[in-house]
Amino acid sequence: MLFHRYHGLGNDYLVCHHSVASLLTNQQIQRICDRHYGIGSDGLLIDIDDAEIPTLRIINPDGSEAEKSGNGLRIYARYLSDIGRVGHAPFLVNTLGGQVRCEVAEGAHQVIVDMGQAKFSPSALPASVEGDDALAFPLVVGGHQLSATLVSMGNPHCVILVKKLDLDLVRQLGGEIETLAIFPKRTNVQFVEVLDRNNISIGIWERGAGYTLASGSSSCAAASAMRKLGHVDDNVTVHMPGGTLAISFSGDFQVSMRGPVQKIASVTLDDDCFWGMPE
């Protein structure tokens, strides 16, 4: 079975055709994503090419399915370019979290994705929080008084504004916030420090993946929350441990993301990877 391994700012994914994915159980996908017993990855991207518009499914390392992934979409767009299915003209991609527009820039190392509209209604995540939006609301987690803003990019995000970013706190509290009862489908988590009106620094805890070096939808959500709160302007550089993404806003919180993609390898998986697993 053939997999293609890419990363976007250190948020790495395996890509495979749906004819390969259809042979795999959810347990086997989790094994493939394991960094010791499998190839290792922050998730699996499944290319569904039997429709006129390319369709992407996104499976997290814990086997859960995500509605959208920003780095995943940039990687998928680059993969479609590498296999010659698209050129440099913009094209549409369908995801569970909605249709997006992608463009692979010259040289294929930069990809632009119009990620759709940021939504602030708790019901969009979903989250069981009263009101039309949940902006800078108090959340007590692990004895810490936090200020949370909820955003949907098609997938759910809980954005925590802090004075000073502490990545250890992201690792310490991320999993507890991810699984709070107010998030029936769990949530992605970002801790955000506003550097100035055009720069933010974020730490990421991903739903179904844990701490990651970068996240596209998290960057969009964090920048959108800070814009909604009036802390940033229409163009924001998001600084993450894995690198930076350029986020820009148009209209009513329509979010565009531009950033790099690199191919690492194509990998043929040996069936022995699954030896000893329950049938």
Ligand SMILES: N[C@H](CCC[C@H](N)C(=O)O)C(=O)O
């Ligand atoms: N784990 C996320 C999906 C991947 C998000 C991240 N890798 C990105 O680049 O947006 C979720 O369950 O919503």
